[in-house]
Amino acid sequence: MLPFQSNHAIDELLVSYLLGEATEEQQRSALKWISASAENERYFQEFQQIWEKSRELAANSSVDVNAAWERMREKLEKGKNGRKEERKMGRREDGKVVSLAGWWRRAAAILAIVLTGAVSWTIYRQWTNAGWMELASQEATLLQLLPDSSKITLNKGATIEYPKQFARNKRRIKLKGEAFFDVKRKPEQPFEVMVNKLTVTVLGTSFNIRETDSATIVIVESGTVQVSDGNQSIVLNAGEQLIAGNTKKSWTKVQQTDKLYQYYRTRTFNCDRTPLWKLVEVLNEAYDSNIVITNPAIRELPITTVFENQPLEEVLSIISQTLDITITRKDDQIYVE
Template identity: 40%
Template sequence: MSYTGMPINDDLLVKYLVGEATPAEAEAIQNWLAADAANRQEYENFKLIWDQSQQIAGTRNVDEDAAFIRLQNRLNKTEDAVPLVKVQKMKPGYWVGIAASVLLICTVAWLTISRYYSNDFISVVTIESNNEPRTTTLPDMSEVTLNSHSTLRYPEKFSGTIRPVTMKGEAFFKVSPDKTKPFIIKVNGVTVRVVGTSFNVKSRDGKTQVIVETGIVNVSEKSKSINLNPGEKVLVTKQEGLQAKENIRGRLYNYYATHQLVCDQTPLHELVASLNEVYGAHISIGNKAIENLPITTVFKDQPLDDVLLVIKETFKVKVDKGKKGIVLR
């Protein structure tokens, strides 16, 4: 019996193990397991490593994200582990030879498991930004700037065939190019894959947004996947999943990293949304006719009043300030 369903990969197996697989995905895995004894053995080996990752995570007060990083590193290190020993079939009566073979196999297994579960092998670094943005350099010299109240986790050393990290909140990545070792981010059920590029990832309130500045970025969620080019963005929500990609106007998304709001024919309502986030303001547009008016300029570390003055003079609108906020009319 051969299996011809959806591809079964590490990401799908992790979802199945933590109970997050869809009914269709769970059925596909069950069919894959039933198709071949080798598949069942592969699954049992995978589950063993995952269970041990979770157990160690519990003793170290590290959550599932860190366990995922350890899992990926262990799976990637499989090719580097102690080589398997081919044991020839013994004739009946050769008990000494059989005993020696069993001892050899047990020794190989012990060495392999010891290497998998050594403290150095599973060391995970956690970076938290708290109330202020924070910039850090990863082992591969990639640079990451975390927005406030964000978290990044990554292995102390990228020793496998991928560079796995997990994150919560928002971060701007400048990934060092390495075509032989993809950079993979796990965030809120979304997977972001690159080999060397710069992009912004924002995941808050159940929504994940990816915006690309340079290079090509692959974004996947469940069975859907999309490639983003510079100047494109995509949104993933729990209700609608991976949505269609869109073009962006300017660079409003990473003010916390650049201290600049770059507008390039940017609709006024998009600038207002960014101003509310950057300045903690409560600005609304009281006239729908001006919501999509385009603006092209650069604001760099300017007081909010100065920005509002530019908007007022550019569009000849009124800026009404009240106790409940600011209204553009």
């Protein structure tokens, strides 16, 4: 396992990973380094929060993109034995120059400003008067380590609130949106998630919570959780799912048949006889696309396959061939029939 280190090699690897330019091998190396220790996870979380803030600020920046990128390159290349090697922007090991076009160059430039101290990542975390901290994932997933070493992966657009230090007899956080929880076991200090008038209570387990306009969905991956709303309560075991309706207050407990819910943290779409409508719903969210099923007769068609971080066009092509259906594109809309 790699030890914790903040040096130019690690920083550059993380930049490539967040820019989406890392090769499969580099992605594996980045994930291995992040999971090697709690210190590495904390470092990556701060790094990722800086990245998220940089995306938010990018639209308002008037920075010289090339100059900022070069300044970041210089910062990342300092320090090892006091040497600084000359490199051209985006030069690969085979000598070819890769340019960062458009939005990516702009985002990288803003990230460079942040890394050089113009913007602190702490402005992304806000204290409330009650002593709670708020963290929002904006347009990308976000990994967060809580004070008790529990891990939370926020899907894009999700928000959590949590205290800097948990109470002695309870660990309570608030959630809006969707997140996956890997909770550190502490029987004497139950872990509670407050979401949409529900309370999800655990001792130590992993589970996913998704809040939508019509329902709150809790999926247990390991261990056991208890869900309650003050009027009713239900226990979920590993492999079970609860769909709690927001209006009719109807609760439905079913077996979770696929792992599609993991897509935002694994970058894998794992379908096991998954109905087409459900996969389309997730693809629209993951790729920020507008896919519409125009033929009601194919909505429930089951599909069993695995997509691993593939381009949307490739995913749609495989779906079309597998289910023998037609997929067409017109402007920004994609029609499935």
